[in-house]
Amino acid sequence: MTPFLQIENLSAVIRGTSDRLLRSVSLEVNSGEVCGLVGESGAGKSMIGKAVLGILPAAVEIAEGQVQLDDEDLLAMPQADRRRLIGAKAALIPQDPLTALNPSRRIGPQITDRLIDILGWTRRDAANRAAELLDEVHIDNPQRVLASYPHELSGGMRQRVLIASAFAANPKLVIADEPTTALDVTVQKQILRLIREMQERHGTAMLFVTHDLGVVSKVCQRLTVLFAGKVIEQADVADFYAGPRHGYSKALLAATPKFTEPFTSLMPVDRAVITAVTAEIEAADGAWHHG
Amino acid sequence: MMAITLFGAAVIVFVVIRIVPGNPIAMMLPPGATDEDIARLTAHYGLDKSIPEQFVVWLTGVLQGDFGTSISLRQPVMPLVLGRLPATLELSIFALVLAVIIGGAMALTGTRFRGGRTEAVIDVANGAGLSIPDFLWALVLILTLGVLYPVFHISGRISPSLDLPFTTQFYAFESILRLRFDLWWDLLKHMFMPALALAIPLAAIIGQLLKQSLKETMHLDYVVLARTKGYGENHVILFEALRNAVLPTLTLIGVQFTFLIGGTVIIERLFSYEGLGNMAIDAVINRDLPLIQGIVLVFALLFTVVNLVVDLTYALLNPRLRHA
Numbered sequence: 225m226t227p228f229l230q231i232e233n234l235s236a237v238i239r240g241t242s243d244r245l246l247r248s249v250s251l252e253v254n255s256g257e258v259c260g261l262v263g264e265s266g267a268g269k270s271m272i273g274k275a276v277l278g279i280l281p282a283a284v285e286i287a288e289g290q291v292q293l294d295d296e297d298l299l300a301m302p303q304a305d306r307r308r309l310i311g312a313k314a315a316l317i318p319q320d321p322l323t324a325l326n327p328s329r330r331i332g333p334q335i336t337d338r339l340i341d342i343l344g345w346t347r348r349d350a351a352n353r354a355a356e357l358l359d360e361v362h363i364d365n366p367q368r369v370l371a372s373y374p375h376e377l378s379g380g381m382r383q384r385v386l387i388a389s390a391f392a393a394n395p396k397l398v399i400a401d402e403p404t405t406a407l408d409v410t411v412q413k414q415i416l417r418l419i420r421e422m423q424e425r426h427g428t429a430m431l432f433v434t435h436d437l438g439v440v441s442k443v444c445q446r447l448t449v450l451f452a453g454k455v456i457e458q459a460d461v462a463d464f465y466a467g468p469r470h471g472y473s474k475a476l477l478a479a480t481p482k483f484t485e486p487f488t489s490l491m492p493v494d495r496a497v498i499t500a501v502t503a504e505i506e507a508a509d510g511a512w513h514h515g
Numbered sequence: 516m517m518a519i520t521l522f523g524a525a526v527i528v529f530v531v532i533r534i535v536p537g538n539p540i541a542m543m544l545p546p547g548a549t550d551e552d553i554a555r556l557t558a559h560y561g562l563d564k565s566i567p568e569q570f571v572v573w574l575t576g577v578l579q580g581d582f583g584t585s586i587s588l589r590q591p592v593m594p595l596v597l598g599r600l601p602a603t604l605e606l607s608i609f610a611l612v613l614a615v616i617i618g619g620a621m622a623l624t625g626t627r628f629r630g631g632r633t634e635a636v637i638d639v640a641n642g643a644g645l646s647i648p649d650f651l652w653a654l655v656l657i658l659t660l661g662v663l664y665p666v667f668h669i670s671g672r673i674s675p676s677l678d679l680p681f682t683t684q685f686y687a688f689e690s691i692l693r694l695r696f697d698l699w700w701d702l703l704k705h706m707f708m709p710a711l712a713l714a715i716p717l718a719a720i721i722g723q724l725l726k727q728s729l730k731e732t733m734h735l736d737y738v739v740l741a742r743t744k745g746y747g748e749n750h751v752i753l754f755e756a757l758r759n760a761v762l763p764t765l766t767l768i769g770v771q772f773t774f775l776i777g778g779t780v781i782i783e784r785l786f787s788y789e790g791l792g793n794m795a796i797d798a799v800i801n802r803d804l805p806l807i808q809g810i811v812l813v814f815a816l817l818f819t820v821v822n823l824v825v826d827l828t829y830a831l832l833n834p835r836l837r838h839a
Binding site: 311312314316329342375 | 735736737740741745747832835
């Protein structure tokens with residue numbers, strides 16, 4: 225069986241230049257599997273999700289590569305078809321719940337709009353589904369929340385709403401872009417558990433973007449480590465935590481704070497390791513020619 | 516709050532028009548009048564008293580609904596002003612509607628095709644609209660659509676040859692209610708050019724500011740999220756971005772609309788449109804103190820009402836303010 229999402233040799237550049245933000249990334253996510261995408265800020269992990277969903281900033285363009293979603297080549301499709309395909313089969317759980325809901329629209333329509341406008345559901349079916357979803361994400365009194373405006377809900381509530389909205393159309397792929405980074409530590413844990421629960425219930429493939437290796441171990445089955453837009457290592461989570469192969473991965477894992485040892489000081493990734501991995505990437509870049 | 520604003524406006528106008536040179540009595544009497552005649556008439560209109568005394572007399576009258584008598588027209592001020600107000604209101608509101616339509620269309624088109632040639636053309640048009648004042652646009656319009664290609668009427672409010680069945684002074688509004696679209700069309704042909712001249716600078720401001728806030732809104736997370744749901748550019752602009760982006764523009768429209776009403780003074784003069792602004796200029800030329808005061812008070816009232824309406828609309832569009 226081919227993977228549900230298959231990214232092959234994807235490179236993205238700053239428009240009009242040959243400065244690569246993504247360097248020949250290959251990555252696959254199978255149905256029902258949660259795949260972690262880890263890296264420091266600026267490593268390009270969110271960029272991959274954006275490239276798949278077709279929401280790259282205007283200043284970034286894809287220079288080469290293929291993105292296959294459910295055996296369809298996304299980059300080769302007309303834009304409007306691609307948008308509809310993504311709307312029907314994929315969804316995004318965004319990073320910041322405080323800015324990801326439209327402040328002037330009620331919650332209900334923000335969940336049901338995709339079902340009605342893109343997938344052609346009736347209003348009644350969509351409304352029922354929205355209430356059912358809010359129930360699934362453990363929101364009491366769904367009817368009241370559906371009629372609320374975003375500013376009337378807390379950050380954790382809004383993230384629950386966004387998770388519900390992401391799973392509304394029974395997507396085959398959900399991209400979670402640092403879904404807990406903007407949240408309170410106590411809420412983070414609940415939200416992580418909820419995402420995992422929803423993913424298992426719906427059997428969704430998931431690309432889980434995060435900078436937190438601690439989170440990956442709880443949620444993902446496989447992971448990809450990214451540095452400067454380049455894939456450094458791909459492994460099963462169990463194997464990775466038993467012993468990462470690449471020097472950078474080792475340093476990254478060592479730098480993850482351990483809650484079992486709260487009094488040890490935090491350790492940054494060693495400079496020598498950064499220098500080594502940068503040299504490795506530059507060597508590979510020398511062989512790359514744009515177009 | 517409104518009462519304080521109006522009182523302040525009344526005081527300032529009252530004092531200023533009495534300090535500046537010019538004597539209404541001298542304007543109304545023939546050159547051969549004796550000093551005694553002048554003194555008698557001055558006393559008749561109460562202008563021999565001190566300014567504070569005059570103000571108290573005037574204010575007492577106003578509070579009882581008596582705004583005094585026009586010196587040049589020899590009629591009570593309020594009926595004169597109220598008779599002209601509807602003409603100015605219709606003109607201003609029509610101009611506002613034109614400005615919103617033109618400015619809104621430019622902002623939406625510019626956002627839709629941002630970064631391209633279309634946006635550049637719109638920016639240039641906005642620049643021209645902003646930097647040329649309304650009375651120059653009026654002259655340009657008179658020359659082009661009035662004289663060279665006479666599509667519209669350049670003078671008056673309605674063709675004098677028509678029989679008017681109206682009972683109110685809101686001609687354009689009433690002609691629609693009476694289904695007299697022939698009259699409405701005639702009114703429109705008179706009103707279009709002055710309204711457009713007033714609308715162009717405001718349209719440019721709306722176009723520029725709304726485009727700017729739309730473009731900023733287009734980068735926000737909820738707009739990006741809507742794209743992943745399968746929505747295209749047009750839907751995202753109209754249904755996700757517009758309502759939030761329109762708020763700063765709305766505040767600005769409130770402020771600018773009062774400028775537009777102020778602009779009717781010159782524009783009505785240029786088009787010989789029988790409105791309040793045209794009457795204001797005559798009143799100033801004749802140093803008709805009671806009439807000037809009455810007109811200014813009505814303009815001030817209009818400004819405060821406009822601001823009130825803007826505040827209410829703002830609360831309606833922004834759910835975060837509704838419960839505050």
